[in-house]
């Protein structure tokens with residue numbers, strides 16, 4: 538039962554058992570638990586808070602406890618990469634990626650896809666290709682993987698790390714780059730065709746401040762937008778040491794001003810300035826309306842690829858570090874909310890053996906749009922006093938006011954899962 542205050546989580550089964558058929562109303566979701574976890578606090582600001590995870594660690598109970606309670610989005614650290622998903626040409630293996638997806642869906646978490654086309658971690662067979670053969674193998678890979686995960690990924694890193702660190706903003710030399718300068722846009726077009734619902738991102742590192750590399754990416758995004766190449770977001774990896782660049786927020790904002798979302802995709806920070814730098818990054822994201830979420834690159838320090846530098850929010854024992862508190866406080870302190878302008882509070886209604894009711898009351902606006910996340914295999918069977926639509930997964934319901942007042946309700950069938958409850962994701966006025 539993710540993102541319920543612990544106090545309420547313990548009480549809920551008792552209360553719900555007591556209300557079967559009774560129709561009693563119990564407050565169980567909304568915005569009052571915003572201070573409790575990274576995920577709930579970010580959600581109260583209209584953003585996700587994610588972590589990169591490894592399928593091989595899903596049997597570790599400390600790891601999964603933190604994963605379930607703190608995060609609303611996950612990224613596969615390695616399992617959706619080219620070498621993992623297409624180990625032999627035309628032979629696809631989704632075992633690790635599917636495991637991560639299933640775990641995320643069971644927890645009601647979003648999934649970021651990482652990464653469709655990247656010069657690194659290419660399988661051996663692809664490393665031996667070049668020119669048009671490599672181009673078509675890469676595009677087929679993008680199409681196949683994006684099609685396999687169609688409708689299940691909120692954002693894909695379509696192309697990863699295609700620019701050089703030469704201080705001149707050049708493209709990185711790679712076998713992919715040598716197939717022609719248009720390889721990036723070709724990958725984006727293939728991804729869009731395969732999964733029209735996913736946000737398509739370009740993702741890179743050392744682009745966190747205004748510099749030659751980030752400006753080169755900026756110019757590419759501006760050109761893509763001008764020519765109608767499908768790009769929706771830019772990922773800033775943010776593998777930092779000691780501090781964030783002073784112009785971190787300004788850099789995010791200049792990309793957002795091009796008409797794309799921005800996301801912090803692989804955040805980890807080493808060094809003595811860690812806690813303050815985490816706060817600065819979090820505040821910068823909250824201050825940019827199109828910064829839609831933050832992902833940290835691992836859960837505990839012992840899970841980090843930056844061995845020995847302890848750059849994450851939990852120590853090796855799974856304890857919260859000062860950096861964790863710093864992020865949580867920053868999330869709970871102000872900042873702009875995408876949409877916003879109203880508050881939606883969910884209240885539990887009647888519970889039957891196979892289904893239960895929920896009502897949601899909106900304050901702060903007379904016309905509104907409320908987004909509610911469900912946990913599969915639960916399904917909404919009836920909605921009243923609001924106009925509902927669903928995303929392609931069927932797990933995210935958007936309800937708009939329809940003139941029936943400020944409270945809408947819905948019935949959800951358990952379908953075998955009696956513990957999960959809907960979560961109010963956002964309330965937007967108008």
Ligand code: G3I
Nearest residue numbers: 589614615651652657658697698742774776803834841842
């Ligand atoms: O799973 C095998 C294991 O069976 C084997 O014994 C071991 C021996 O080398 O290797 C293990 O695989 C390693 C894998 O991580 C899982 O631990 C790979 O060798 C290793 O190359 C791989 O490193 C990953 C790295 O990307 C590869 O470039 C890191 O986990 C991952 O955190 C890192 O993530 C990247 C992002 O994708 C892109 N941005 C930078 C970021 C950090 O480098």
